[in-house]
Amino acid sequence: MDARVARFAPAACPRLVIKIGSSLLVAADGSVRREWLETVIDDVAARRAAGQQVVIVSSGAIALGAKRLGLPKGGRASLEDAQAAAATGQIALSQIYAEMLSARGIVAAQILLTLGDLEDRRRFLNVAATLDRLLSLGVVPVLNENDSVATQEIRFGDNDRLAARAGQAAGAAGVILLSDIDGLYTANPATDPSAKLIPTVEKLDAAIDAMADGTSGSGLGSGGMTAKVQAARIANSAGVHLAIIDGRRPAPLQAFAATGHGTVFVAGEGARGKKAWLAGRLTLKGKLHIDAGAVRALATGKSLLAAGVTRVEGRFERGDPVEILGPSGTAVARGLAGYDAADAAAIAGARNEAQAGILGYAPRAALVHRDHLVTL
Template sequence: MTRATVFDPASCPILVVKIGSALLVTPEGEVRRAWLAGVVADLARRHAAGQKLILVSSGAIALGARRLGLPAGGRASLEDAQAAAATGQIALSHCWAELLGAEGLTAAQMLLTLDDLEDRRRYLNASATFARLLSLGVVPVVNENDTVATEEIRFGDNDRLAARVAQAAGAGGVVLLSDVDGLFTANPGVDPEARLIEDAVLDAATLAMADRGSASGMGSGGMIAKLEAARIAHAAGAHLAIIGGRRPDPLGAFRASGRGTVFAAGPGAPARKAWLAGRLTAKGRILIDAGAAQALRQGASLLPAGAIGVEGGFARGDVVDIVSDGRTLARGLVEYDADQARRIAGLRTAALAETLGHAPRAALVHRDHLVLL
């Protein structure tokens, strides 16, 4: 592979592979079995070589919508999506179990909701389940539990779910098999001058290139979701690659050609901080001034004196976003509830006891429970 020094999926002891609906399911609502069998054969070779694998598989809603005759691919309403998911998930899990079983591999199904990975205790439970399954040589097949998820408590796409699964399982890499070859400088379907970005960084210019659309109309993600997945993976110290999946043996083709977009791994935060960085929800926001922002970048705690505003309702120990100049700079576990935080915002430490009527904690968010984004 020409770019193996950047990211060779085969070098990861644990690898997460995400397959989207547009690749797995035809427009008529049938599984692309021949293509999928080729992917499974490649995965079986990797498994035999000692690599541990986790699959994040879309397709339940698309499969269920055909069986139920639902319009808009089962996404016309939340109720339709839930019914389609409940119906299609059986077919999807059967297909994976059959194809993996034909290669001598045992499949395990894990259906997760956003709360399963946002709540710290449930996240650790999921992490332990992944560890045990992988130790037994099992291939977990993961999907969002769309039968019970609502707009307020769902990932909404399997790209971000794959990155969070990688974090929970301690994977070194994530491969997102897509209906496009990676991140382009513009929409390649519209602009013939669009260029593939092979080695990408997460900055404002990269985010501006993303297209929220899903080319197939079956999926729920888009390039924005893939960039958010890259952010989560980066915080966990995992590589992430976006590669075209329409060709036969897409993982082997990527290894041979290197064609795709790679977000190289970051240094990786300690487990608790990586979990914080990868979260997709927060209970509130604390707005801070430029001085506090600089202090956070230098490794300090957030003190009340640096807060200029408090938004939302939260309790002590909840996760809050810390916002500087309109941008989420950091995320952490807050030391005060929202009402107290509003009362002490902007105050020096010496004034806290008089305002609250008791000996206070010095920090709004302590640096040990805070991660920069």
Template sequence: MAHYRLGTMLFPPASCPRLVVKIGSALLVDPAGAVRRDWLAGIAADVADRARAGQQVAIVSSGAIALGARRLGLPRGGRASLEDAQAAAATGQIALSQTWAEVLGANGLTAAQMLVTLDDLEDRRRYLNAAATLGRLLQLGAVPVINENDSVATAEIRFGDNDRLAARVAQAAGAEGVMLLSDIDGLYDRNPAQAGAMHIPEVSRIDARIAGMADDGSASGMGSGGMVSKIEAARIATSAGVALAIASGRIERPLSATARHTIFLPEKRARARKAWLAGRLTVKGIVQVDAGAAEALMSGRSLLAAGATGISGAFARGDVVAIEGPSGPIARGLAEYDAAEMQRLLGRRSDEHEALLGYVPRAALIHRNHMALL
């Protein structure tokens, strides 16, 4: 049986039937704005090898803006303004999807294009629809090629980088592994351009020390994310029970080669709804709690009004809100009340709620069944 090694972990098809591979703009497009066709053909051959071994692969592909900028003659790789980026994406996406269809087709594989926006994966119903489409395409033997729909995304409602998109796609697809192919071979304890920088082969827990190693620059100038976005992607993936590797794509056949990289080990796989909550990038409001409530939440309790000290934001019942304690973020969950009602209940005992609301109250501000700890 073929095994696929990500860092120190093995992914045989039997235990890792699905893998998401993210390819950055700097790997797919050369400095002149042309597709690196030979390198991409090697990726397609790798995917075909994995498909024959029984593994299903989805691809999150950057490159539309870079390709479109060349065709339209736009400055700064099409990133001089939001309008330029949208125009470049609309033009480049056609070329990008055609290229993927050709290189995958040459290996007997069918490409399927999926363009998504942030709202498609943040709204629960749309998320489930996207997950169903991904699942069916993979079952049919197609290779989904996914990108953010940059032609309509705005600065306020977008992923902003395909690292985090890849992590969310892996969650939606039920994948066990994500590989971020980039122009760097993993995480270093400082900017790798600095003398003495040490490569980190494995991360078992993303804490402040690990986050502090990140650099938010994009070395190529084409992409939109640096190491900061990759660590954020790793946080989303690992909290959903998905392993994530950062590996260099500056080699031929990177999916079959053995090279140095960093793997972020997954946490215990969460229930689907809670994993979706933990991986969200946006919330409608924030609920502040005291130290006692924070401790109760960490032990698996629901959030009661007596431990809530403040709220911010305009949200309705059922919206996703963040919960923050004295030391920072604790959890995300679905609000059982709208903001105005929750404001009236802050700090009040449960036996006071009916008189304050005028109806029989719910059991908690945010129930533990609809909450995901961070």
């Protein structure tokens, strides 16, 4: 077996997350593509029989609900329509998965999540514990964003990033995104005949981000390939491999195992525990700009001292997550602030011996301690 593909095989990947998008699951007329979905569930059953625990992240609730309710624009004419469609479609979606998995002797479970469920540390741990127990019992959890209550401010907006975050919570070793495009290309394959599929991405950098934007990447734009690359970054930060493969064909997981066709984002060792959760966060409360010396210090595993901070942005309290940016404006780390924004700004650039006089109290050991910091 291809080494790229072997990373997602049961032997190397005891837990796998599979994401199914709306465009694959729901036909243009709003009906479920049952014949195709049966082949995907066959794939899932085969992997479970081989000893792999599987989590499914599935879109499609809004599209299904909109058809049942007769709502215009696929249920997205307004937030209220989308929420009503999601509530109606989710029960239908759950029933379909429960029936198909049950026909293969597998119990299904449903978990609906909002962004806050995975951004808040305590709730994240609750989700992780639930997934772990379900998987240990042989259940296939089916996850989706809880669009019936989520608003623009508290939603993932796409299930690619939800799948990557769920992979962290589940302790998965791999995430596979079933897509209506077969991977990341050097340019938009729809308009550029010279565009080439990139089979392996070893490093997520600015060049990869450029390939995924709305003009030079897949042409899918935000929520399309852009979201998939963001998902890869979230997954890889926790040491989780991620693959984008063609989901349009029948039995797509079997086809990937046989051909290796797709794009694999290879993870390094990655962070673990609280640091992995922090690296994969989508919401941050502020920014700390630091100098080149501080960047070098963080790279060696040291804490962030106030002396290396050049500017503070945002409103945050002590313990809130903040992004740490180098002189070029590129994010180099994330961490939990040791001070609120006002005190952090007051001591920015000051050495430790000067901080007590500025603050009026004894300073802490660091502005962001290394135990609460992860480099990117």
